[in-house]
Amino acid sequence: MSKTVVVVGTQWGDEGKGKITNFLSEKSDFVVRYQGGDNAGHTICFNNTTYKLHLIPSGVFNPKITNILGNGMVVNVKKFLDEVENLRKQGFAVDNVFISDRAHVIFDYHILLDGISEDKLGKENIGTTKRGIGPAYTDKIARRGIRISDFIGEDFKETLKKRIIEKNKELKIEAVAPLDFDDFYQKYLPLCDKIKPFVIDSVTVLNQALAEGKNILFEGAQGALLDVDFGSYPYVTSSNPSAGGVCCGSGIGPTYINEIVGIVKAYSTRVGSGTFPTELLDATGHYIREVGREYGTTTKRPRRIGWFDAVVLNYSKMINGLTGISIMLLDVLTGLKQLKICTGYSLDGKIIKTVPASLADYNKCIPIYEELPGWDDDITAVKSFCELPINAQNYLRRIEELTGLDVVIFSVGPDKNQTIVCRDVFA
Ligand code: GDP
Ligand code: IMO
Ligand code: MG
Numbered sequence: 351m352s353k354t355v356v357v358v359g360t361q362w363g364d365e366g367k368g369k370i371t372n373f374l375s376e377k378s379d380f381v382v383r384y385q386g387g388d389n390a391g392h393t394i395c396f397n398n399t400t401y402k403l404h405l406i407p408s409g410v411f412n413p414k415i416t417n418i419l420g421n422g423m424v425v426n427v428k429k430f431l432d433e434v435e436n437l438r439k440q441g442f443a444v445d446n447v448f449i450s451d452r453a454h455v456i457f458d459y460h461i462l463l464d465g466i467s468e469d470k471l472g473k474e475n476i477g478t479t480k481r482g483i484g485p486a487y488t489d490k491i492a493r494r495g496i497r498i499s500d501f502i503g504e505d506f507k508e509t510l511k512k513r514i515i516e517k518n519k520e521l522k523i524e525a526v527a528p529l530d531f532d533d534f535y536q537k538y539l540p541l542c543d544k545i546k547p548f549v550i551d552s553v554t555v556l557n558q559a560l561a562e563g564k565n566i567l568f569e570g571a572q573g574a575l576l577d578v579d580f581g582s583y584p585y586v587t588s589s590n591p592s593a594g595g596v597c598c599g600s601g602i603g604p605t606y607i608n609e610i611v612g613i614v615k616a617y618s619t620r621v622g623s624g625t626f627p628t629e630l631l632d633a634t635g636h637y638i639r640e641v642g643r644e645y646g647t648t649t650k651r652p653r654r655i656g657w658f659d660a661v662v663l664n665y666s667k668m669i670n671g672l673t674g675i676s677i678m679l680l681d682v683l684t685g686l687k688q689l690k691i692c693t694g695y696s697l698d699g700k701i702i703k704t705v706p707a708s709l710a711d712y713n714k715c716i717p718i719y720e721e722l723p724g725w726d727d728d729i730t731a732v733k734s735f736c737e738l739p740i741n742a743q744n745y746l747r748r749i750e751e752l753t754g755l756d757v758v759i760f761s762v763g764p765d766k767n768q769t770i771v772c773r774d775v776f777a
Contacts, residue, residue: 422599
């Protein structure tokens with residue numbers, strides 16, 4: 351019997367999804383990204399080396415695992431080929447990576463439009479990664495996107511010509527110089543042939559794999575609070591990182607999903623603009639940023655830091671249908687005297703326990719905290735739950751109590767070895 355496991359970010363991204371996907375991939379035959387693009391930055395550390403992936407799934411290092419960029423993704427083909435090249439230079443064959451013929455292509459005009467849109471918003475900008483994600487998904491939904499199958503198909507030149515005419519109209523409104531079709535086409539043409547060997551009908555391949563009893567691991571990018579439907583709209587990304595996105599982004603029916611593991615940072619971080627109720631703008635925030643090396647994997651921006659928010663995790667549990675959680679970066683909290691957990695919000699004098707839809711309301715939410723004592727002992731070499739200092743055990747237990755979720759994995763350092771399994775999700 352096949353087993354499918356989904357790895358999802360439960361907060362604002364950068365929870366450690368790459369690390370856990372890579373760790374769990376050893377028990378899987380496939381690793382599949384189902385949404386987003388190179389806005390993601392997933393870090394994997396093993397054998398004293400750190401790898402940063404943006405488009406390629408985190409199972410790439412094992413040649414026995416098939417890695418698929420699913421149909422729900424938006425793919426910058428130049429960036430993809432660079433990432434392949436980089437990994438090859440580091441000694442990996444990368445003949446185990448494939449792109450769905452239904453995925454959409456991010457072109458340079460998407461990146462240009464992302465920048466223009468951010469500039470126009472001024473102080474109210476989203477703080478996007480400027481990778482063209484929003485404009486590429488906009489074209490997808492408006493039914494004027496170019497898919498991978500079109501990109502490598504015989505009509506690419508004609509289709510691109512039409513798109514450039516449309517984009518030049520948009521650019522004229524913005525008083526930006528028009529794109530030259532011939533230059534543009536000549537730049538992309540060599541990439542078509544280079545991409546071809548990677549392209550497959552991933553929907554059929556994955557469903558065949560299920561029929562053959564193969565295991566599939568889905569690797570989410572971003573996180574629940576960045577979901578275009580469930581996040582702190584409009585300060586979100588343009589896709590569905592939450593578990594619902596798996597089916598649309600891979601072509602697997604909902605009845606095939608077995609486990610949904612929520613990746614949870616032991617505190618909170620956010621990159622870019624938008625509401626962040628438990629944000630720490632003080633010395634503690636600064637301390638956590640430095641100890642946790644909280645600087646963006648993709649954009650290098652300093653991440654905003656906050657206390658752990660149980661309201662956010664409960665909301666994530668609800669919209670994702672989580673079956674367990676993996677708590678990450680627990681070691682970063684070592685040395686703090688007192689730890690705070692947000693258990694509810696005060697909104698206009700009333701206590702609420704969920705994330706409001708209205709941005710105005712979310713902005714008004716004041717976190718309600720409970721305090722727990724911290725610990726001083728170094729936990730980076732811990733191999734089991736019992737070896738953790740009692741206060742660290744209590745911190746994890748309290749998160750379980752507040753959410754009704756079991757900790758299936760916890761992590762005490764960036765390295766693959768610093769991962770402790772409490773329940774095998776592939777069993
Ligand atoms: P992702 O986008 O969810 O894959 O997460 P990122 O890779 O963007 O950010 C997570 C960061 O935390 C990376 O630098 C990881 O190497 C690091 N990391 C993951 N787990 C741990 C952990 O348990 N402890 C520490 N100290 N760092 C960790
Ligand atoms: P991983 O997979 C953290 C944020 C951006 C911005 C918003 C919209 O590494 O967790 P976009 O470029 O997607 O239009 O930006 O989403 N964002 C992320 N934040 N981790 C990510 O990915 C992110 N991908 C996008 O900072 O606030
Ligand atoms: Mg990241």
